[in-house]
Amino acid sequence: MERINPKLCLASYTTMILIIKNLLKRFLSVFFPFRCHVCSKNCDFGIVLCGDCIEKLKNSLHKPEKVTDTATDFDIYTMSSYSDFPSDLVKIIKYRPSKKLAQILAKTCSEQADLKSFFKQDDIVIPVPMHEKRFEERGFNQAAVLAETYVDYVGCNYSPALIRSRYTKPQASCNEKERTTNLDNAFALDSNLTKSAFKGKRLIVIDDVATTGITLQKSIEPLKELEPKEIIALVVSHSYKKI
Numbered sequence: 634m635e636r637i638n639p640k641l642c643l644a645s646y647t648t649m650i651l652i653i654k655n656l657l658k659r660f661l662s663v664f665f666p667f668r669c670h671v672c673s674k675n676c677d678f679g680i681v682l683c684g685d686c687i688e689k690l691k692n693s694l695h696k697p698e699k700v701t702d703t704a705t706d707f708d709i710y711t712m713s714s715y716s717d718f719p720s721d722l723v724k725i726i727k728y729r730p731s732k733k734l735a736q737i738l739a740k741t742c743s744e745q746a747d748l749k750s751f752f753k754q755d756d757i758v759i760p761v762p763m764h765e766k767r768f769e770e771r772g773f774n775q776a777a778v779l780a781e782t783y784v785d786y787v788g789c790n791y792s793p794a795l796i797r798s799r800y801t802k803p804q805a806s807c808n809e810k811e812r813t814t815n816l817d818n819a820f821a822l823d824s825n826l827t828k829s830a831f832k833g834k835r836l837i838v839i840d841d842v843a844t845t846g847i848t849l850q851k852s853i854e855p856l857k858e859l860e861p862k863e864i865i866a867l868v869v870s871h872s873y874k875k876i
């Protein structure tokens with residue numbers, strides 16, 4: 634009786650699975666076409682950012698650099714300067730909205746901005762919080778996605794230490810005067826915090842963008858009560874807009 638070679642069997646089985654996978658991908662691409670969320674180029678099923686746009690993103694990011702034109706009492710660092718691409722991407726993530734795109738942005742920032750050399754192991758990373766109502770509308774907080782991904786990459790500490798204590802209008806839809814007061818008392822410390830864990834530590838507050846720095850300034854105010862060694866902020870993009 635002829636013996637069946639198990640290695641050959643496994644090879645043909647793997648090839649068959651690959652063929653089925655490719656057919657399924659083609660089928661899904663026909664009925665559920667995927668496009669790059671930035672340039673609208675046709676992509677394979679499940680791909681939200683095309684290769685060209687990933688390259689553009691990589692080329693627009695750099696190591697965190699201190700922002701010099703915001704009126705905050707702490708330092709803000711940005712990972713992109715004078716480039717519209719990352720801020721356009723942030724807008725698309727917000728208004729589309731796409732958690733997957735936020736994760737790609739966060740992972741690319743972690744690698745391209747070399748966050749392992751910027752963060753220290755005992756830093757505590759804190760995202761700018763989002764109000765529950767907006768969270769329900771959007772399904773995710775992009776600042777938290779960024780912060781969690783940075784922490785996973787670097788291996789330091791993460792804490793959702795801040796909460797949004799009241800619902801506010803988006804800063805972008807406020808006039809110049811409203812912007813300065815819109816976020817008054819909008820942030821607070823989470824009531825379940827072990828405050829002593831923050832004492833003497835460097836706290837890094839994470840947001841997607843900084844324009845005037847007001848949102849970051851208002852969000853870090855409650856953190857001062859924790860007596861940290863230092864508070865800084867890190868954003869993907871800064872618009873360099875004067876107050």
Ligand SMILES: [Zn+2]
Pocket residue numbers: 669670671672673674682683684685686687
């Ligand atoms: Zn694209």
